[in-house]
Amino acid sequence: MKTYREAISSAAYRMRGHLPESIRILSDALDALETDPLPDQYGTGSVIENFQARISNDLGKEQSVFFPSGTMAQQIALRIWCDEMQLMRLAYHPLCHLEIHEQDGLKELHHIETVLLGEADRLFTMADLKTVGNVACVLFELPQREIGGQLPAWDDLVEMVSYCASRGFHTHLDGARLLECLPFYEKTAAEVCALFDSVYLSFYKSLGGVTGAMLSGTAAFMEKAKIWKRRHGRDLYHLYPYVLTAGYAYDLRKDNMSGYWSHAKAYCRQLNRIKGFRTVPDVPVCNMFHLHMEHSLEKVEAALVNVMETHDVSLLGGLSVRDGKTVSEIWMGDSCMLVPEELLDTALEMLARELG
Amino acid sequence: MKTYREAISSAAYRMRGHLPESIRILSDALDALETDPLPDQYGTGSVIENFQARISNDLGKEQSVFFPSGTMAQQIALRIWCDEMQLMRLAYHPLCHLEIHEQDGLKELHHIETVLLGEADRLFTMADLKTVGNVACVLFELPQREIGGQLPAWDDLVEMVSYCASRGFHTHLDGARLLECLPFYEKTAAEVCALFDSVYLSFYKSLGGVTGAMLSGTAAFMEKAKIWKRRHGRDLYHLYPYVLTAGYAYDLRKDNMSGYWSHAKAYCRQLNRIKGFRTVPDVPVCNMFHLHMEHSLEKVEAALVNVMETHDVSLLGGLSVRDGKTVSEIWMGDSCMLVPEELLDTALEMLARELG
Numbered sequence: 001m002k003t004y005r006e007a008i009s010s011a012a013y014r015m016r017g018h019l020p021e022s023i024r025i026l027s028d029a030l031d032a033l034e035t036d037p038l039p040d041q042y043g044t045g046s047v048i049e050n051f052q053a054r055i056s057n058d059l060g061k062e063q064s065v066f067f068p069s070g071t072m073a074q075q076i077a078l079r080i081w082c083d084e085m086q087l088m089r090l091a092y093h094p095l096c097h098l099e100i101h102e103q104d105g106l107k108e109l110h111h112i113e114t115v116l117l118g119e120a121d122r123l124f125t126m127a128d129l130k131t132v133g134n135v136a137c138v139l140f141e142l143p144q145r146e147i148g149g150q151l152p153a154w155d156d157l158v159e160m161v162s163y164c165a166s167r168g169f170h171t172h173l174d175g176a177r178l179l180e181c182l183p184f185y186e187k188t189a190a191e192v193c194a195l196f197d198s199v200y201l202s203f204y205k206s207l208g209g210v211t212g213a214m215l216s217g218t219a220a221f222m223e224k225a226k227i228w229k230r231r232h233g234r235d236l237y238h239l240y241p242y243v244l245t246a247g248y249a250y251d252l253r254k255d256n257m258s259g260y261w262s263h264a265k266a267y268c269r270q271l272n273r274i275k276g277f278r279t280v281p282d283v284p285v286c287n288m289f290h291l292h293m294e295h296s297l298e299k300v301e302a303a304l305v306n307v308m309e310t311h312d313v314s315l316l317g318g319l320s321v322r323d324g325k326t327v328s329e330i331w332m333g334d335s336c337m338l339v340p341e342e343l344l345d346t347a348l349e350m351l352a353r354e355l356g
Numbered sequence: 357m358k359t360y361r362e363a364i365s366s367a368a369y370r371m372r373g374h375l376p377e378s379i380r381i382l383s384d385a386l387d388a389l390e391t392d393p394l395p396d397q398y399g400t401g402s403v404i405e406n407f408q409a410r411i412s413n414d415l416g417k418e419q420s421v422f423f424p425s426g427t428m429a430q431q432i433a434l435r436i437w438c439d440e441m442q443l444m445r446l447a448y449h450p451l452c453h454l455e456i457h458e459q460d461g462l463k464e465l466h467h468i469e470t471v472l473l474g475e476a477d478r479l480f481t482m483a484d485l486k487t488v489g490n491v492a493c494v495l496f497e498l499p500q501r502e503i504g505g506q507l508p509a510w511d512d513l514v515e516m517v518s519y520c521a522s523r524g525f526h527t528h529l530d531g532a533r534l535l536e537c538l539p540f541y542e543k544t545a546a547e548v549c550a551l552f553d554s555v556y557l558s559f560y561k562s563l564g565g566v567t568g569a570m571l572s573g574t575a576a577f578m579e580k581a582k583i584w585k586r587r588h589g590r591d592l593y594h595l596y597p598y599v600l601t602a603g604y605a606y607d608l609r610k611d612n613m614s615g616y617w618s619h620a621k622a623y624c625r626q627l628n629r630i631k632g633f634r635t636v637p638d639v640p641v642c643n644m645f646h647l648h649m650e651h652s653l654e655k656v657e658a659a660l661v662n663v664m665e666t667h668d669v670s671l672l673g674g675l676s677v678r679d680g681k682t683v684s685e686i687w688m689g690d691s692c693m694l695v696p697e698e699l700l701d702t703a704l705e706m707l708a709r710e711l712g
Contacts, residue, residue: 021395023403023596026382039377039566047379068424069592103587109465204593210395211593231459236425237560237567240379241597 002309004301004319011314013343015267018208018333025210026241029248039238043226047240051247052214059199060190061216065225066243068236070176070202071102073215076228077198078137079110080221081170085136091115092139093124095146097174123152126160138164140196141174142181148280148290149177149331154185161195171195176202176213180286183258197221203242206260206287206333209249212242253334260287260332267332270344274352288331291316295355297326303354311347313339358665360657360675367670369699371623374564374689381566382597385604395594399582403596407603408570415555416546417572421581422599424592426532426558427458429571432584433554434493435466436577437526441492447471448495449480451502453530479508482516494520496552497530498537504636504646505533505687510541517551527551532558532569536642539614553577559598562616562643562689565605568598609690616643616688623688626700630708644687647672651711653682659710667703669695 008014030036037047043065052064067073075098082088092099094116098106106112115132118124123144132138140157143149152160164171173196178189185192193199198217203209215225229235264284271277276294293300297319308314316328364370386392393403404422412420423429431454438444448455450472454462462468471488474480479500488494496513499505508516520527529552534545541548549555554573559565571581585591620640627633632650649656653675664670672684 021594023386023392023395023600026597027386030379030383036379039379071591103583105587108587210597211595227459231461231464235427238377239567241382241566241601244379245597 002305004305007305007308008314011308011312013313013339014335015313015315015339015344016317016330016333017335019335021208025245025248029245032248032251033244037240039240040243042235042237043229043239045240048243051243054247055201055214056216058189059193059201059214059216060188061193061199062219063222064214064216065222065229066239066246067213067215067229068211068239068242070097070174070200070213071105072229073200073213073225074098074139074172074174075102075106075110076225077172077200077215077217077221078106078112078139079228080224081137081172081197082110082112085168085170087134087136089113089115089133089135090137090139091117091129091132091135091169093117093141093144093146094120095144096139096141097145097176098139100146121147123147123150125152126156126163129160129163134167135169137170137172137197139172139174141176142192143177143286143288145177145288145329148329149180149284149286149288150281151181151184151285154187158195170197172197173199175199177205177286177288179254180206180257180260180288183261184285203246203249206257206331207246207249207253208333209246210242212239212246256334257287259337261285263287263332263336264289264330267330267336270348274348274355276355287333288329291328291330292322293326293328295326297321299355300326303351306354307347307351310350311343313343313347315347315351358661360661363661363664364670367664367668369669369695370691371669371671371695371700372673372686372689373691375691377564381601381604385601388604388607389600393596395596396599398591398593399585399595401596404599407599410603411557411570411606412572414545415549415557415570415572416544417549417555418575419578420570420572421578421585422595422602423569423571423585424567424595424598426453426530426556426569427461428585429556429569429581430454430495430528430530431458431462431466432581433528433556433571433573433577434462434468434495435584436580437493437528437553438466438468441524441526443490443492445469445471445489445491446493446495447473447485447488447491447525449473449497449500449502450476451500452495452497453501453532454495456502477503479503479506481508482512482519485516485519490523491525493526493528493553495528495530497532498548499533499642499644501533501644501685504685505536505640505642505644506637507537507540507641510543514551526553528553529555531555533561533642533644535610536562536613536616536644539617540641559602559605562613562687563602563605563609564689565602566598568595568602612690613643615693617641619643619688619692620645620686623686623692626704630704630711632711643689644685647684647686648678649682649684649711651682653677655711656682659707662710663703663707666706667699669699669703671703671707 040048056064118128268279396404408420474484624635
């Protein structure tokens with residue numbers, strides 16, 4: 001019998017993400033070009049500068065710099081705000097990417113102290129912000145990935161950002177999934193970004209690029225970011241393989257987020273009908289959500305493998321255990337569009353039966 | 357009239373480096389594959405692991421990790437040696453890449469003190485090493501790029517490395533241009549690397565890859581390097597665009613260094629015949645050298661532009677001024693092989709006349 005992971009990778013249909021990634025995106029991106037640009041060199045050249053200018057325009061920021069990774073971009077942004085305030089202290093959500101996924105780079109490399117806002121299982125609020133003391137910067141993550149991609153209401157967001165401004169705190173947006181929020185807020189990217197002093201955007205996640213991120217802000221801020229980029233060895237000789245594929249993926253999917261979100265809402269309704277299943281949030285506010293299941297990981301895995309063997313469709317993503325529940329993070333992308341409705345209904349019925 | 361830079365980029369022939377870089381290396385590298393590997397993920401997957409294993413084998417080291425840049429790889433290597441010795445102090449040449457090209461990342465990020473060995477315009481020697489006091493690590497750069505790619509004699513190198521071992525200093529090789537040294541030493545890469553505790557190799561420079569570097573050493577050392585890679589935000593989601601093109605370029609050019617070196621020696625003999633020209637070193641020990649000219653930069657530029665307009669051949673690389681002399685760094689690659697001998701002779705005669 002196949003392992004869960006093997007079964008997923010060979011399933012004909014999948015209710016998570018895009019089609020399996022292929023190295024052929026490199027030639028697809030080249031084929032989509034009208035003319036071949038010259039390679040960039042250490043961050044200069046039309047291929048990178050034109051893309052940076054385009055994203056600056058879309059985000060309504062003065063300048064942007066393309067980074068090989070969001071980890072790089074964000075550590076640098078936060079360090080600049082701390083240096084500017086001469087205060088090595090900032091605040092973010094307890095499950096912020098920098099807190100749990102970066103081997104403590106912010107603390108080890110930059111000696112920045114972090115204040116955790118609110119509780120791990122919910123969004124932080126004005127009440128949490130008011131307890132924070134003095135910080136150089138507050139990081140907002142929209143949507144808050146680790147709790148199923150939740151979003152504060154627009155008015156609450158505006159109120160919190162205004163409060164930060166009144167206290168002299170800078171605000172940085174972890175907008176790895178910024179475009180995914182726009183349909184819920186009914187705002188443009190520039191309208192959301194206008195709230196924040198600096199913004200980071202990722203080109204993989206729902207956009208499906210290869211790797212890479214943009215950091216955007218004022219010209220003065222970005223000049224500092226460029227020095228830090230060099231200092232961290234992040235100013236790579238050529239970035240064009242990432243830049244070209246990021247541009248290709250951005251064109252291909254930036255306007256798809258509303259469709260992905262609709263699919264997420266419909267799928268959550270179906271999943272929530274299964275006994276012992278609960279999505280977080282109940283109704284998704286973007287194309288991602290978490291599914292909490294009152295069954296053991298082994299039982300869920302076995303049931304999903306059986307469903308895949310019968311119906312050739314992968315229903316969930318990777319599984320983990322949290323607080324005694326089996327949890328899966330699910331995000332809707334191109335592949336979900338291809339799953340026939342009837343097949344999905346039948347497969348979900350079988351899953352419900354298998355889990356009894 | 358064209359600027360010097362414009363003239364170089366449009367010249368039909370050039371006596372420096374490879375043919376102009378093209379983004380089409382991405383599709384060339386894909387076309388050279390027998391089967392498509394799956395994309396790597398955060399440093400795992402056959403596409404990256406197989407290449408790492410292959411380079412470990414060629415360098416005779418236990419393990420290797422592919423990094424997006426040499427700056428990343430080397431800062432991490434040096435930090436690990438300093439931590440292991442509990443001594444934040446190391447020694448290298450005054451024109452070491454870390455000292456002059458990295459915005460002081462080593463000092464700013466890692467708080468490592470550096471001791472400069474010897475004088476900027478020559479290789480360091482045993483006598484310099486003996487003055488060094490206590491350090492965690494000594495960095496050797498083979499060849500020493502900023503002084504025209506000079507190399508110590510093999511026996512001197514072995515003696516210096518043995519001295520470091522006797523003092524308990526770790527040794528790290530900046531082998532950005534390691535393969536370029538092998539014909540002079542008449543050694544394999546593994547024989548050179550056996551002298552050093554850790555080694556860095558670049559895949560652009562004479563290999564002509566897109567971007568990327570390998571760091572190699574013992575398994576224990578590389579495990580630490582992997583943690584630092586994540587911590588620095590250097591553990592990119594996908595590295596396959598760099599890995600695939602690095603492998604493609606390595607296969608294409610790793611055995612060409614002897615031919616490039618022969619061309620460098622022949623070209624130096626010709627250049628040294630021109631009045632006011634002196635190559636450093638006099639006879640190159642690898643495919644690179646510097647040319648020092650007793651003429652103003654403006655005069656040299658104008659003469660070179662005239663030569664290009666008449667003979668369509670670019671004779672030197674970028675120009676800078678050092679100690680009152682005009683200096684050009686030249687390295688031999690694929691493009692030099694294509695310049696007809698007669699054309700080169702005629703163009704050099706014209707250059708000599710133009711400079712009077």
